[in-house]
Amino acid sequence: MKKITLLVAAMFFAFAANAQLVEVVEDFESGAFPAGWSSVVNTGDCDVSFGADMPTGPSFPSSAVYFDDDACGNGMDPSNVTIYSDVYDLSSSDGVVTVGYDVAFQEVAAGDTFLAEVNAGDGWETLALYDVDLAEILTESFDGTATNEDFQVRWTFDDAGEWAWHGAIDNFNLTYTNVLGVSDDAVEGFSFAPNPAQDVLNLNAQTNIERATIVNVLGQTVIDAEINATSSTLDISSLAAGTYILKVAVGDETGTYHIIKE
Structure with missing residues (x-):
C-alpha cells in the first residue's frame, strides 16, 4: 500500500516559486510488492516472502518483506537475493532527501549479511550493513542529498554460502521537497x-x-x-x-x- 503526502508551502519569491514536501510511504500489507518494487535472485533458488512472523528473533506487527534462508533449506546453493525499491525522480527536488525503513536481521555467525544501499546519482553506495543479530525491530533514518532521476534503494541478503536465518524490511519512507513553478x-x-x-x-x-x-x-x-x-x-x-x-x-x-x- 502506497501513501503519498503532499504538504504544499507557498514560497513568495519575486518570481513566485512553490515548494512541495513529498513523503512516500510503502508497506507490504497486501502480501506483495507495491508497484515498481521487485526482487532479483542473484544466486540460489529461493526468493523473498511476505508476512509478519519471522523465522526467529523479533517479528513485525504487520506484514513485511523478508528473505528466509532457513526455509530455503540446508545444503541448497548459496543464496544472494536483492529487494529493489521503486525508482524516484528527484531532479526537481531541492536536493535534500531522507530515507527510512524498519529492519530485522538474524545471523548464525557464518558471515551472512543484509546490506542496504542507495543510488543517489553516483552509483550504489552503502546505507547500512547488518551482520550481527538485531535484538529488536530497528527503525532506521538516513539524511542525504540527491537530485538524480533514478534515485533508488536496495537491500541484499547474502548467506555467504551457509545455511542462515533472515533479513527483512517494512515501512519504507522517502521524504524530499520538490521546487515547483520556477x-x-x-x-x-x-x-x-x-x-x-x-x-x-x-x-x-x-x-x-x-x-x-x-x-x-x-x-x-x-x-x-x-x-x-x-x-x-x-x-x-x-x-x-x-x-x-x-x-x-x-x-x-x-x-x-x-x-x-x-
Missing part, C-alpha cells in the same frame, strides 16, 4: 558555470553585471553580491547542498536561473 528567465549574453557546482560559480556577461543574488527554497537570500563587472565569481562553498535560484541584474534586465549546489 522557470529560468534568461538574459541574453549572460552565462554561468559550472552547474551543478561545489565551491565557486563563474559569472560572465557581454554587458555589466550589476548584482548577483542567490535565494534558497524558503525565499531567503543567502548570497547578495554587488558585481559591477562583466565577469566575476561567487563563493558558494558555505551553502548546504540543494537547489537554489540565482538572480542577476545585467544592464536593465534581470535573469533568474536554477542552480544546484553539491
Whole structure:
C-alpha cells in the first residue's frame, strides 16, 4: 500500500516559486510488492516472502518483506537475493532527501549479511550493513542529498554460502521537497558555470553585471553580491547542498536561473 503526502508551502519569491514536501510511504500489507518494487535472485533458488512472523528473533506487527534462508533449506546453493525499491525522480527536488525503513536481521555467525544501499546519482553506495543479530525491530533514518532521476534503494541478503536465518524490511519512507513553478528567465549574453557546482560559480556577461543574488527554497537570500563587472565569481562553498535560484541584474534586465549546489 502506497501513501503519498503532499504538504504544499507557498514560497513568495519575486518570481513566485512553490515548494512541495513529498513523503512516500510503502508497506507490504497486501502480501506483495507495491508497484515498481521487485526482487532479483542473484544466486540460489529461493526468493523473498511476505508476512509478519519471522523465522526467529523479533517479528513485525504487520506484514513485511523478508528473505528466509532457513526455509530455503540446508545444503541448497548459496543464496544472494536483492529487494529493489521503486525508482524516484528527484531532479526537481531541492536536493535534500531522507530515507527510512524498519529492519530485522538474524545471523548464525557464518558471515551472512543484509546490506542496504542507495543510488543517489553516483552509483550504489552503502546505507547500512547488518551482520550481527538485531535484538529488536530497528527503525532506521538516513539524511542525504540527491537530485538524480533514478534515485533508488536496495537491500541484499547474502548467506555467504551457509545455511542462515533472515533479513527483512517494512515501512519504507522517502521524504524530499520538490521546487515547483520556477522557470529560468534568461538574459541574453549572460552565462554561468559550472552547474551543478561545489565551491565557486563563474559569472560572465557581454554587458555589466550589476548584482548577483542567490535565494534558497524558503525565499531567503543567502548570497547578495554587488558585481559591477562583466565577469566575476561567487563563493558558494558555505551553502548546504540543494537547489537554489540565482538572480542577476545585467544592464536593465534581470535573469533568474536554477542552480544546484553539491
